[in-house]
Amino acid sequence: MKKAIIITSVAVASFLAGWTLMAPSLDYFVKHPLGMLTAGKGTVRNGSWMTRFDLARSNTPPLIRAYIVRIGIAANQAEEALYWNAYTDNMDRLLDGSHSYNVHFKERPPIQDTGFWSLTVYDKDSYLVPSKEKRYAVGDRSPITKSHDGSFIIHISSHRPNNANNWLPCPSSGAFSLTLRMYVPLKDAPKRTEAISMPEIACLDCR
Numbered sequence: 001m002k003k004a005i006i007i008t009s010v011a012v013a014s015f016l017a018g019w020t021l022m023a024p025s026l027d028y029f030v031k032h033p034l035g036m037l038t039a040g041k042g043t044v045r046n047g048s049w050m051t052r053f054d055l056a057r058s059n060t061p062p063l064i065r066a067y068i069v070r071i072g073i074a075a076n077q078a079e080e081a082l083y084w085n086a087y088t089d090n091m092d093r094l095l096d097g098s099h100s101y102n103v104h105f106k107e108r109p110p111i112q113d114t115g116f117w118s119l120t121v122y123d124k125d126s127y128l129v130p131s132k133e134k135r136y137a138v139g140d141r142s143p144i145t146k147s148h149d150g151s152f153i154i155h156i157s158s159h160r161p162n163n164a165n166n167w168l169p170c171p172s173s174g175a176f177s178l179t180l181r182m183y184v185p186l187k188d189a190p191k192r193t194e195a196i197s198m199p200e201i202a203c204l205d206c207r
Contacts, residue, residue, distance in 0.1 A: 097171035115184025
């Protein structure tokens with residue numbers, strides 16, 4: 001009995017010690033996700049957007065696993081969903097709520113007929129941005145206004161524009177990020193990510 005108590009105590013103490021050392025690192029990555037995504041192998045970049053294809057796999061790095069659990073509980077494999085994250089505009093300036101942005105989609109994201117996509121804004125702490133309109137994401141099931149060629153623009157700002165169909169609210173100030181989810185992507189999408197036409201993020205009032 002005493003032996004079991006000692007073993008249990010050592011296990012608990014080891015866990016607490018490990019978590020105490022690891023938690024600050026996770027907090028750093030939560031606050032600076034750009035550093036997490038660009039660290040080590042497994043990161044794919046396309047314009048302002050970044051993703052990883054080793055999520056939800058046996059070889060997923062431990063710190064990446066912990067980060068995903070910390071901010072999103074779980075993730076799907078690349079064959080099921082692609083998660084693209086953006087923290088900068090097309091000029092590599094950090095996204096900031098004091099500015100307004102246009103996210104220009106030249107074409108529909110590469111998903112199968114049974115799939116769907118969504119674009120979401122998160123604040124600096126990886127939480128949804130409070131919205132009086134309860135508007136937190138737009139996607140293929142939203143009444144988006146499109147051009148005749150199928151392209152469209154999603155406006156990101158803290159102020160509601162005239163065309164609210166194509167608008168996502170962001171914080172009134174401070175850093176924020178965008179996540180573009182592609183569920184049931186085209187089968188070859190994970191293999192040709194750099195060739196995918198990702199939306200450009202243009203700041204409308206930056207100098």
